[in-house]
Amino acid sequence: MQKYFIPKESLESKIIDNSDAFHIIKVMRNRIGDQILVSDNDKTYLAEITSLENNKVSFKIVHEEAGINELPVFVTIFQGYPKGDKFEEIIKHSTELGASNFYGVMMKRSIVKIDEKKKDAKIERFNKICKEASEQSLRYKMSYVSDILPLKKIDFSQYNKKIICYEESAKENESSNFKNIISSLNKGDNVAVLIGPEGGIDQEEINYLISKGFIPCGLGPRILRTETASMYVLSAISYEMELK
């Protein structure tokens, strides 16, 4: 069943009249009586469509949905800003795998430069991808992109567990830091995961991150692409905390 994250006012008025209405009417071709899931990003409800006109969908609530499927920890992915459409790919897959939110991080070896004037539009577009991926994977909460910032402008103080995915650690067969951290996570922890861009992380940046409480971790003996690292981390957290 398709899920829609809708504004609080929409949930109150029981009317959807934005691009989601277009999706319901034109893409999904729903009819009166069909059921959808709606959420104001707080609670999720099973809803039944009661009318469809031009670009306006009315619904009534059937009941609140019980299941919460969020990871037991909040994971923020700090992604060294990559080339091409990799950031979109990372957002999409990491949202499925339970990430809470994302920062694009401008690092020494980031090749792409972000035009400050276009940044807001970029972030808005990324947040659309977050919304769609959250809906498709029936996330209880919507993931989001917080900002795109230079490394040194990010405040890491709110995170109580801080991981650097570090290729050099992998090459040196460092294979215990990651599991130590993940296996000792507690429900509600705020986890920061920093991943370098394609060219990796500069030694000076590593030193800076360590001074901020980050721990360099190897993710196994193979070299992972920048867009694969967050999936490894999130899968491992799910495996460790959600499976019995």
Add this chain to the structure above:
Amino acid sequence: MQKYFIPKESLESKIIDNSDAFHIIKVMRNRIGDQILVSDNDKTYLAEITSLENNKVSFKIVHEEAGINELPVFVTIFQGYPKGDKFEEIIKHSTELGASNFYGVMMKRSIVKIDEKKKDAKIERFNKICKEASEQSLRYKMSYVSDILPLKKIDFSQYNKKIICYEESAKENESSNFKNIISSLNKGDNVAVLIGPEGGIDQEEINYLISKGFIPCGLGPRILRTETASMYVLSAISYEMELK
């Protein structure tokens, strides 16, 4: 450092004269004295380039490389054949994460049909992607695509652990089968991982697979896209077996 999987004869003659030579000369712009890694898919060697002409690279062996970075188990991904270029994406990322080989599986809900006449060319192209991904992630062994076959034509008898990634299990909060299997893997096990296409797995197919010794497993409480499931499985196996 760039790695090249080369034919056994190439390793004996110390001459590379296929498309890898083009890559060394034109893409990487290597010069005499530069070092590369070469492997005949058995052992890996550090090599030094001794001459470069038109499309021919000569090298000498410096020494054999010691590190083996293969997963301690052999994982075959049986991927319900998906739409678009998702199979390529799955091969690429799963190779990084340590998969041994792949089958494309034609299942009831596979939308794409494979033209038998074009199958061999398709498999050849997929195997090029395997080679490149294996080289990029410095895999010790090259991954490969074995075949594209209808489900019922596949012989699963050589696998001693068989997993179905099953969305319905996830929805029913089944959360122990996967961890039970992964945490009891032994070095050298042959693991079959079956993942449905976008539309999921038909109940009749599930029954058939169960009769072949497969166990349906939920991969956590969120709905994963078909192209994300293998990454979850391989990351979890690495986390369980390769990290301490």
